[in-house]
Amino acid sequence: MKRAIATLAVLTVMVGCRPRPQTEQNGATDHTKPTTQQPVEGNALPSTVLAPDPGPFQGAEIKNADGTITEGLLSRGEVGKPGGTIKLSTFGGGPKTFNPWTASDVESSGFGYLMFEKLVDIDAWSGKYYGRLAKSFTVSPDNLAYTFTIRKGVKWSDGKPLTVDDVMYTFNEIIGKGYGNSSLRDVLLVRGKFPKIEKLDADTVRFTTAEPFAPLLNGLVVPIAPKHIFEPQIKKGRKDFHGFWDQNTNPSNMVVSGPFKLKRYVAAQRVELERNPNYFMVDKDGKRLPYLDRFVVQIVPEQNTQLLKFLGKELDMLDIRSVRGSDVAQLATKQQALNFSMHNLGPDDGSVFLILNMARRTNPKTKKPYVQTFKQEWFNNQKFRAAVSHAIDRQRIIDNVLKGVGTPLYTAESPAGLFANPDLKPYPQDLEYSATLLKEAGFVKKDDGKLYDSKGHLVEFSLSTNAGNTTRDGICVTITDELKKLGMKVNYQPVDFNMLIDKLETSLDWEGVVMGLSGSRIEPYNGANVWKSNGRLHMFDQRLPNDQGEVLAPDARIWEKQIDELFDKGATTLEFDKRHAIFNEFQQIVFDQQPFIYIESPLDVTAVRNTIANYKPTKFGIFYTPMGSLHNVEEIYLKQPAGQPGAE
Amino acid sequence: MSIPVYMLKRVLQAIPLLFIISIMSFVMLKMAPIDPLAHLRANPAISMSAIKEEEERLGLNKPPVTQYGIWLANLVTGNLGVSVQGADVFILLMQRAGNTMLLSSLSILMTWLIAIPAGIYAAVYRGKIIDKVFGIISAIGMSMPTFLLALLLLMFALATGWFPIGGLTSQDYYDLDAFGQFLDIAHHLVIPVMVLTFVGLAGIQRQMRGNLLEVLRAEYVRTARAKGLPENVVLYRHALRNAINPLLTLFGFEFAALLSGAALTETVLAYPGLGRLTLEAVLTKDMNLVMASLMLGAVMLILGNLIADILLKVADPRISLD
Numbered sequence: 001m002k003r004a005i006a007t008l009a010v011l012t013v014m015v016g017c018r019p020r021p022q023t024e025q026n027g028a029t030d031h032t033k034p035t036t037q038q039p040v041e042g043n044a045l046p047s048t049v050l051a052p053d054p055g056p057f058q059g060a061e062i063k064n065a066d067g068t069i070t071e072g073l074l075s076r077g078e079v080g081k082p083g084g085t086i087k088l089s090t091f092g093g094g095p096k097t098f099n100p101w102t103a104s105d106v107e108s109s110g111f112g113y114l115m116f117e118k119l120v121d122i123d124a125w126s127g128k129y130y131g132r133l134a135k136s137f138t139v140s141p142d143n144l145a146y147t148f149t150i151r152k153g154v155k156w157s158d159g160k161p162l163t164v165d166d167v168m169y170t171f172n173e174i175i176g177k178g179y180g181n182s183s184l185r186d187v188l189l190v191r192g193k194f195p196k197i198e199k200l201d202a203d204t205v206r207f208t209t210a211e212p213f214a215p216l217l218n219g220l221v222v223p224i225a226p227k228h229i230f231e232p233q234i235k236k237g238r239k240d241f242h243g244f245w246d247q248n249t250n251p252s253n254m255v256v257s258g259p260f261k262l263k264r265y266v267a268a269q270r271v272e273l274e275r276n277p278n279y280f281m282v283d284k285d286g287k288r289l290p291y292l293d294r295f296v297v298q299i300v301p302e303q304n305t306q307l308l309k310f311l312g313k314e315l316d317m318l319d320i321r322s323v324r325g326s327d328v329a330q331l332a333t334k335q336q337a338l339n340f341s342m343h344n345l346g347p348d349d350g351s352v353f354l355i356l357n358m359a360r361r362t363n364p365k366t367k368k369p370y371v372q373t374f375k376q377e378w379f380n381n382q383k384f385r386a387a388v389s390h391a392i393d394r395q396r397i398i399d400n401v402l403k404g405v406g407t408p409l410y411t412a413e414s415p416a417g418l419f420a421n422p423d424l425k426p427y428p429q430d431l432e433y434s435a436t437l438l439k440e441a442g443f444v445k446k447d448d449g450k451l452y453d454s455k456g457h458l459v460e461f462s463l464s465t466n467a468g469n470t471t472r473d474g475i476c477v478t479i480t481d482e483l484k485k486l487g488m489k490v491n492y493q494p495v496d497f498n499m500l501i502d503k504l505e506t507s508l509d510w511e512g513v514v515m516g517l518s519g520s521r522i523e524p525y526n527g528a529n530v531w532k533s534n535g536r537l538h539m540f541d542q543r544l545p546n547d548q549g550e551v552l553a554p555d556a557r558i559w560e561k562q563i564d565e566l567f568d569k570g571a572t573t574l575e576f577d578k579r580h581a582i583f584n585e586f587q588q589i590v591f592d593q594q595p596f597i598y599i600e601s602p603l604d605v606t607a608v609r610n611t612i613a614n615y616k617p618t619k620f621g622i623f624y625t626p627m628g629s630l631h632n633v634e635e636i637y638l639k640q641p642a643g644q645p646g647a648e
Numbered sequence: 649m650s651i652p653v654y655m656l657k658r659v660l661q662a663i664p665l666l667f668i669i670s671i672m673s674f675v676m677l678k679m680a681p682i683d684p685l686a687h688l689r690a691n692p693a694i695s696m697s698a699i700k701e702e703e704e705r706l707g708l709n710k711p712p713v714t715q716y717g718i719w720l721a722n723l724v725t726g727n728l729g730v731s732v733q734g735a736d737v738f739i740l741l742m743q744r745a746g747n748t749m750l751l752s753s754l755s756i757l758m759t760w761l762i763a764i765p766a767g768i769y770a771a772v773y774r775g776k777i778i779d780k781v782f783g784i785i786s787a788i789g790m791s792m793p794t795f796l797l798a799l800l801l802l803m804f805a806l807a808t809g810w811f812p813i814g815g816l817t818s819q820d821y822y823d824l825d826a827f828g829q830f831l832d833i834a835h836h837l838v839i840p841v842m843v844l845t846f847v848g849l850a851g852i853q854r855q856m857r858g859n860l861l862e863v864l865r866a867e868y869v870r871t872a873r874a875k876g877l878p879e880n881v882v883l884y885r886h887a888l889r890n891a892i893n894p895l896l897t898l899f900g901f902e903f904a905a906l907l908s909g910a911a912l913t914e915t916v917l918a919y920p921g922l923g924r925l926t927l928e929a930v931l932t933k934d935m936n937l938v939m940a941s942l943m944l945g946a947v948m949l950i951l952g953n954l955i956a957d958i959l960l961k962v963a964d965p966r967i968s969l970d
Contacts, residue, residue: 087819093928096733104688104698105733178697186695242705242734264822267743268920269815296819301915301924304799305814309918312806312813498932501686517692529692536696537689549700 051616053125070153072280080637085294094299099245102180110624116223124621143212169227291637319628320604325405345604349519383441385594393429401474451487460489467494729936755844767856786850814918859891900956904949
């Protein structure tokens with residue numbers, strides 16, 4: 001069925017082609033205009049207006065009912081009314097577990113953010129790290145030691161104190177010993193070694209690394225676990241840990257520190273969260289947050305159904321990634337009638353790109369090359385890849401496929417990222433330039449209109465993407481069409497996601513693929529898995545582990561080695577400007593070599609009922625669903641008095 | 649052969665059959681070039697060691713024969729294993745089985761309640777306007793893709809506000825009293841039952857009509873009419889009993905469908921059923937879950953056929969069980 005819907009969507013895309021506005025005109029692009037600020041044409045999408053920065057968080061002394069004091073945080077939003085339920089949805093299969101330390105999917109991790117506090121977090125406005133459970137933190141002059149002072153008197157939802165011991169236990173035992181999702185440990189490894197974690201006194205903990213490690217703070221943005229609950233559990237062993245707090249858990253067994261706590265999981269229907277009365281944040285009137293009593297997330301497996309539910313007022317909000325480009329125009333016309341507003345948060349950190357299989361190795365099992373030798377020569381020719389890149393009309397893709405809800409992309413860091421390289425200029429489609437590049441590389445376009453390489457092989461290759469993704473489907477159709485103008489014969493065939501990943505990462509049986517990857521707005525080193533030549537997601541030339549399980553890259557190209565070095569340097573350099581220069585250089589290499597031919601980055605758009613107050617979307621305050629753009633979820637309140645018998 | 653002995657024989661025959669089905673399903677699934685951990689692999693935030701641990705935990709790094717052996721050994725002890733996501737397959741199936749059973753039994757009931765009288769009516773008034781109307785409705789039901797019908801009905805629900813848009817329960821379901829809960833579920837079931845009834849209607853209505861027409865042409869019906877029996881007696885006592893046999897076989901298949909679910913309808917309508925679970929499992933090659941679903945389907949089919957055969961014997965004494 002997904003495929004059927006995809007076909008329908010492609011048809012509408014083709015029918016809906018309208019003449020392109022703006023783009024090229026003169027070959028030299030308008031350098032004054034960065035891509036991020038390009039106005040979106042042709043629909044009523046609001047321009048990017050984000051809430052003004054209220055400045056950093058202030059501390060607040062909260063008096064508890066038992067007379068103790070909690071060193072909490074003071075809300076930065078306006079004072080609101082307590083009570084009520086917010087109705088959200090998640091598109092997909094729902095959370096797989098409520099244990100954020102085993103979670104490896106975005107939905108489960110998203111629920112973790114709602115239920116658990118972290119030591120540090122990223123400020124939604126400035127993109128800088130600040131203390132959450134940590135009242136303050138300092139970095140030693142040699143950049144090796146990070147000292148955190150924990151807030152006093154913070155309580156778990158069961159009333160037990162949250163202390164340094166919980167922090168120590170989370171990092172030393174759960175994460176450090178690789179229980180659950182060991183990626184949480186691996187991002188903290190500095191040359192294979194986990195940081196040393198010591199308790200200095202009752203409120204202070206110190207993390208020491210063997211050498212300076214810039215991504216450390218990013219790796220510490222992890223929920224802190226209640227030691228008194230997990231200690232007996234961990235003694236039962238690893239196998240049990242994975243099933244602890246899973247979907248079938250009894251919610252009353254859960255102990256949380258975040259604004260909400262699991263109340264009920266109704267399989268394949270919805271997750272109901274309720275207010276944590278012990279949360280450590282108050283508003284300016286001293287009222288305990290969160291305002292909302294309940295936070296309900298419906299599980300909807302189909303995006304069209306999700307849209308209908310929002311239009312039918314069964315949902316209060318469609319968060320980022322739930323509003324598709326093709327929905328924007330329809331939604332925009334209904335804002336007044338259905339009392340909601342749309343918000344444009346600017347480009348997403350994810351990217352969509354085209355890759356050509358550059359593997360030059362032989363499959364040890366079949367003794368045949370992964371890619372036919374003459375095709376290897378094309379894909380490994382920088383001029384060939386550049387010709388393909390210049391032949392793609394990104395603006396047309398944005399206009400026709402994404403309905404304007406996207407940004408053309410040319411670089412490895414999306415414009416949303418802190419480390420995007422501003423010197424890399426966008427270039428328009430230029431088929432003549434592509435033809436010149438191909439000619440220089442020895443390709444000949446014969447009288448039959450087809451392109452041949454210097455040895456007389458017809459340039460023909462397969463292109464694939466994951467079936468059911470209408471955007472990528474439309475992109476592939478457009479690319480196939482553009483490359484045909486160069487004389488290339490591209491055979492497009494979508495395959496199912498799990499099958500595509502098998503080709504990309506295991507069998508290496510592919511030629512061209514359009515894929516997307518999520519990125520990070522804050523930490524470019526998170527791309528190490530993709531960019532290091534022995535990386536696990538080094539998709540354009542994936543090297544497979546040998547019998548010992550090691551991934552070696554003896555055939556790495558010079559520029560791949562340069563990227564390896566830059567990533568290593570970027571990891572050990574803490575000063576922002578120096579880091580930026582390092583990652584700029586990396587982006588320059590990718591821009592020149594085109595191993596990933598970047599195409600677009602979608603815009604993050606949300607649609608929010610006007611009864612939701614204190615909604616303040618920002619560029620950096622974006623999490624996995626269902627938290628999504630609700631970075632200040634504890635401050636969100638409902639304008640209507642609570643307890644109204646509202647429409648179901 | 650008496651019925652209990654016959655049943656025992658059929659159950660014994662089913663065991664090797666199920667064994668063969670399980671091997672075939674396993675081999676076909678294993679051969680599919682699908683990566684069950686694709687979502688982990690495509691996520692840059694997941695490290696290599698985390699993927700290795702998942703492979704180890706799920707036994708994916710063992711040779712297929714060993715994996716099958718583990719699966720079979722677990723099955724014999726009543727353990728269906730865990731899904732890729734780590735949840736117990738038995739619990740996953742149980743969570744959904746009730747919902748699917750509810751939806752499919754209601755739809756089957758509605759289908760038969762409408763289709764049988766409609767079929768009879770159409771046969772009796774063959775060629776008349778009413779027969780043609782039923783014919784058109786059946787044709788639409790047969791040719792309309794279910795997901796499209798489901799989507800159209802959702803739009804109808806949105807436009808009128810009469811029905812909830814997908815799901816099985818409202819979010820305040822657990823705050824309602826028992827009667828309120830009953831009404832809430834009934835309210836949510838209207839659209840899914842309508843979709844599945846409409847789709848299932850055509851086949852049975854046409855079958856009923858065809859069978860009855862054939863019987864009505866038989867000589868004993870002519871004899872009965874010649875004897876001067878009232879038309880009602882001819883129709884309902886003589887013709888119908890003979891026309892119902894092929895439908896009993898159909899009923900066996902319908903029984904098998906009780907637990908197989910309707911994946912597309914469930915997905916579009918956000919209905920928490922087994923079909924959706926199985927479809928997601930197949931697409932991600934969730935071995936334990938798919939195998940459990942397939943085996944469940946096979947058992948239900950064998951059971952359905954058995955029930956149909958016994959019903960046939962009861963309905964028609966001429967049929968021998970040997």
